[in-house]
Structures are given as structure tokens and as C-alpha cells.
Amino acid sequence: MANLPDSLYEDYTRFMVNFPSASASPPPPNIRMIIKWVDDLHNEIPSTFDFALQNLTIHRTKFEILPRLLWKSRFTVAMMLQEITNIYPYTSRPVYSLNGMHLRVYNILLLFQCITHHPDTRSMFLTADMANYFYPLMDISLTDKPLECLRLGALGVIAHMLKPPVDVAVVRYLTKTNAVEHCTKAIAIGSAESKTLAVFILNKILFTDEGLHYCCACPERFFTLDGLLKMLLVYLTTMTTHRPSLFNLVVGCYAKLSYKPRFFCLHLFEFLLSGKQELDILVCIRARRGLRRYPPVMLFNGTFASLLDADPPAERYRQELIKNVQSRAGDI
Template structure:
């Protein structure tokens, strides 16, 4: 654990008023180390400033600016007294606003700053398991289930997805097991349905990472209703990809990755042989991916897996791909 000052572990009753921490974020310049990064003392003062309602909003924004340069920020946040609770308070406070159309950009940005700090904690190898053990992702699910598509709500959706994405990115089996147990799939499918392209991409990335684990693939294919829900979400995104597919390259790649992984389940492959979306044979898609060797290999493997009895692949996969990407 990081060597933290005593002031971060416990609250001094004599300093519980706003005056003790207000100077941390107002009227001061960022103190830096010899390498130009924010000093530890400066970061600790910002964390202390989170305790005061009057300085919290500014401290949230300034702390987010230190993420890229302070590798110990996650440890400082997690092991300092009351900080994670304070971040969760920010999330809980916005619950009242997500069901009505009155959420402001400022309120959304404030919560997104708190979420971004939680993402920092979720990303760090020394705090990820603690983050999961504390069941913190459960607090994000109401934000993932938002149906409003306006910008302030979209920011909440995307930043919440970023926290979950940080958990699954390393392929941590404990994290994926936890997310499956806590029913993350319905939340991701909802984001794939109502989010913008970036939210769809992150949600599909999460589903792809989960499917890459045997437990995730088994979970998805265990029941027909569950499999078809994922299939519908993937197909709908394919059909609604922007005409300028260059802006949807990453989303398309993750969609193909999900289909490929599903095709590696015998039960799912039997279905995909007859219902693989015809959009996947669109020459525009192949031309878009021609410079992405990984995506092209995924497509080849997908077609190889479903080619037996497939109704629309009547020529060898290699010849089909070659003909479609030929200038």
C-alpha cells in the first residue's frame, strides 16, 4: 500500500469545516516534480479537497488531469479515508436526475469526473480486485440503463462503460465472473441499442472480451433467449452502421469478433450457418477492413466456421474474400 500521510486516513474533527481544505483548489498553481508531473503533495491536497462540498467539484476536475502522470493515483484514491465513498455519493446524487430530461451538462460532467476516477481505480492491478470485492460496479448499472440519448446522458453512459471496460480489458477471469454474476449483459445490450457509435463500440468491446472467456461464451449460449438477444443487438448495429463506415471501423471489428467467438460454440454455429447477417458480405465492409489484417483473419475464420451448410457461401472463403476486396 502506498505510504500515505495520516491526514488521508482519518478525518480530523477540528478540520471538518470547509475552511481547512478550501485552499487546496483555489488560488494555487500546480506544483510539479522535476519530471514535470503533479507532485504527490499537490494530489494529496486535491484528495483532501474532495471532502468539502465547496471544493469537491473543482478537485474532481483537477484530479482527472493528473491521471496520465500519477501512476499511484489509484492507490491514493482507494486507501485515503472516505474518498471512494465520496465518489459514490456523486453517482448516487445523479440517480434522481437520470429519469427526467433536466440533467444539465455541468451536473453530467461532475459525475463523469467521479466516474473517471473510479475507472482509474478499476484499471490499476493493485486495486482492481478490491474494487470488485466492494461491488462498486453495481452502482453504475442504473447509468448504463439510461434510455435518454441526449448529450448529458450519453456522457454518463459512455463514462460508465469506460469503468466496466477497464475491468475486462486485462481479461481478468475474476472480473468477468463477477460481471456475469451481476447481469452485465442486459446493460451492455441496452447500450448497444440506444448509445451513440462510441458507446456502442465500448459496449461491444465489453461483450467481446467476456465472450473470449469460456465462461462468457457458455453463459451467452446456455439459453436460446440469451443468445438471440445478443444476436439481435449485433445484427441491429450492423444494419445501422453509418454510411461512412470509416467512422465505424472499431465497432465493426468488435462485431465481427463477437460473431467469430459465437461461431466457436457448436450450438451457436448451427444457428449462425442460417442467420449470419448478409451485411457481412457487403463489399464495402471488406474494402474497409482490407488494411486490418486481424479483422480480415477474423472474417476468414468466421466464414470457415459457418461454411458447412451455409446458404450464401457457395464458393471457397478465400476466393470470396479475394473477389470482394479486389479494386
């Protein structure tokens, strides 16, 4: 499947909130400056800390060593996590003006995106079981722009873990920590950018065998995901500007959900061997048949004809979906 444009992973929130930027046209930094800025993150003078944080954020993609510097430097990651947890109490009420705390946490989230994108620090991030610090920001129930930026930043941390090639260990970890459930708020009430990043996460999980098994293992999970995707199709029809990336991801999710993987029959056989009740097996079968009974009609009735004409990969996903829904081969 086509990858999302890189802009969705970088400073995409600049279109939503006018965060202040660093001084105009500063000289390009060298590695000594990067090391000094990392060291300044421990400076007790707020202006020095904020200047270092903002400059590290601006130049985060230019120095491959930065994720390792952040992770290996003494207490830096702990300090960054402390800033994130400090903002939790302020995410349950409306924000009427920007303040330094929201900007600071936003920049820290961007630095964590570097950490989860780099293969070395990503593995250490998983080992430290740190994703749970970011899920509360994905679960924010309000849509104030500063809070929406925090949601986007947290989603970006998880999305960076799934940039191709997708590591199966990452998918296994995300399913274990219920990352799919933590994407639901973003899909239900988030901005278009939040929805796109959340569906990107779901899409990458579904495109692995373990992720697909997780999403289809029980009917409640399957139908919740199906309901979210149908909600997104309705949302797409209300938009004045087309969102081809979001549409492509949604259709790709449906194509994958319609596929009956080999492990499904294998797991049914395991259920029989383990003595589980026949009802448990029937529930799994009914969950897989649900897509045939309640198909995404809007993908079949011409509602998105113009988007499909402009997006051949999405049309291929749709044809695969139609073929799988109509076929009864392999049904039990």
C-alpha cells in the same frame, strides 16, 4: 485481437460536450498536491471540492499511486458513490443545460476508471461488489449529451476492468452481475463511442471460455446478442465516417460466437448425467445452430468490402466465421 486505441478510454467525451477545463498551463503537480487534492474531496466548500476533483481527473494517468490513495483514504470512495447515486433521479428526464452535478459525476466516473484499471484496486472493487452502482448509468434511456457522457463514463469504468490481459475473475464477476444485458441500451441508442465501448466489453467477455459459455448457455441470450450485432452492422452502413474499431469488434464477436467450444459437449454430458430432460439439451444445440440458420449476411455479400480490405484482422475473423458456419464437424 487488436486492442482499442487508448483515446476511447480517456477523455473521449470532450468531443461531445464542452465541459469547462482547469486554468490554462498550471504548474505540474507533485505527490503532495495529489494528496492535498484527495483530502480536498472532503472539503465542504463546493469550489474547493470541484477544483480538487477536476485536477485529479486531469492528472489521473500521471500518478500510479492515485487509485490506491482514492481507495485507502477515509470515506473517499463512499463519498464518490454518494455523488453517483444522487444523480440517478435526474437520468430519467431530458437535460436542457449542463450543470455542476453532471460535470461532477462525469469526473468521478473518470476517477473510478483509474480504480478499476489498477490491478490492486480492481480486485478490491470486485470484492466490494461495486459495479451495480454504474449499471443504472449504462441503462439510461435518453440521449441528451450530458446523459450520454454519464453513459460513456460508466461504460468506461467497466471497460477498464477488461483491458488486457483480461482477468478471468473479472469476466466471471461481470457475467454474474449481468453486465452483458446492461450493455444493450448503449448498443441500441447510444452514441458511436458508447456502442464501441459496449461492444468492447462484449468482445472481451466472449473471448474467454467462461464468457462464451455464458452468452451461449440459453437461446434467448444467444439470439439477443446476435440481434444486437446485426443491428450494429446495419448502423455501420449508415455512417458517413468509417468506424474500423467498432467493425473489428463486431466481426470478432461473430467469429467467437461461431466457435463450438469443448465445454459445450462436456456440459451436455453433465446434463445427461444429472437427468435433465432431453428438451433442455436440444434447446442448447439449437441456440448454437442459430448462427448457421440466420448468418450475418452483410459480412458475406460484400457490404463491408472496403473495411475488410483495410483491416486484415477483421478479414481473418470473417474467414474464421465462414469456416465455422460452413463446417458441421462436432455438431450433435
